[in-house]
Amino acid sequence: MTATTRTRLTPEQRRAQLLDLGVQLLATRSLDELSIDLLAEEAGISRGLLYHYFGNKHAFHEAVVQRAADDLIAQTAPPVDGAPLERVHASITAYVDYVVANHEGYLSLVKGAAGGSESIRAIYERTRSDMGDRVFREHPEGDIVPDTPATRLVVRGWTAMTEELVLSWIAEPNGVSRDDLVAILVESLPALVGVTQVAPEA
Amino acid sequence: MTATTRTRLTPEQRRAQLLDLGVQLLATRSLDELSIDLLAEEAGISRGLLYHYFGNKHAFHEAVVQRAADDLIAQTAPPVDGAPLERVHASITAYVDYVVANHEGYLSLVKGAAGGSESIRAIYERTRSDMGDRVFREHPEGDIVPDTPATRLVVRGWTAMTEELVLSWIAEPNGVSRDDLVAILVESLPALVGVTQVAPEA
DNA sequence: GGCGGTATTGAAAAAGTGTCAATAAGGTGG
């Protein structure tokens, strides 16, 4: 039944295996619905080994979330050239495609974030900020978004909206195409920034 | 040290006490960071009593979130008269003020939502839908928002954005006034709906 | 082909959740 021979991996391999498995398992369960027992069995290791690598359950969760976040950031980097709005377009497209393709990893990140502890929330916040900041950073020539407190706020909101929209679109596309979705998201940004200019500039 | 005399309340009083305490404690911790031990000690009761009232930890959490949700819905009902955009304005103002005043309760709701189980997520979703649907429901005369798949989606996103914006504004106002914030939120709605009309209508 | 470093294990302690028969507040009728 159970392979009685223990297999010995390098720390890097083992770590990677456990993190991957964690991302997968935490996409559908919450942390306390996932017992170390299950995780260990699924990975074909003893419970002790997980503690050896991550110290405790919470730290493991943190590592899983961090991994998902890194992945997301890496895979949705906007291109370095092109007009500002086109770069946003490319970035959003990559984002949508990423969430569609890596639904599991993304859910692990998002679910872990709100439910988790302070440190996990921090990872999530940082990730979100990184993605939002791109809008300010990535425009050496054309200025889509002036940097004011109000626009900072709005871009933050736009990020939240993007996340929500993509997730609920995946759940129920309702006849809206991927390109429709991307168009809505991309055009929302200048529309929202416009609001801060008609209204208060702080 | 410990008051050796047990105090006997009516079930309603005790329930209310425990829920209030739960809202307060769960605003800063996640559910599994909150032990029944701590809760019981904080409430000045035995662990057993909590189980008597709520059955198990998860049901307790659910009740806490439901309480926070009910509170929110009740206190941010839009007025029944006035022009559509004015009603939205009043509703958003009430929402912002509510979150400022009941920061704890609101955090318990939001945090519980993403991290919690299916049933808790459902409470959150229902609450959010209720608030979003107001935009569609509450306009017997003027039509701000046509009801299409794309606008449904966008309103959903707007709701998420609103939530994010208010929370991050509270964390760092950065010179943006309450009225500025409200104005941004209110005007964002038509701005976003406008995007769906230039772009795809599905 | 044995040796040594270290990845891995398994059993046992610790922490937390849930159960339930026993206890005692405190309103009520005498």
Added chain:
DNA sequence: CCACCTTATTGACACTTTTTCAATACCGCC
């Protein structure tokens, strides 16, 4: 004013899950 009786409340106990750590055995290396 006091027993009494209903039922809110307790505390000790069973069970599940996490965490620790000394012992084990895999595998590259000489």
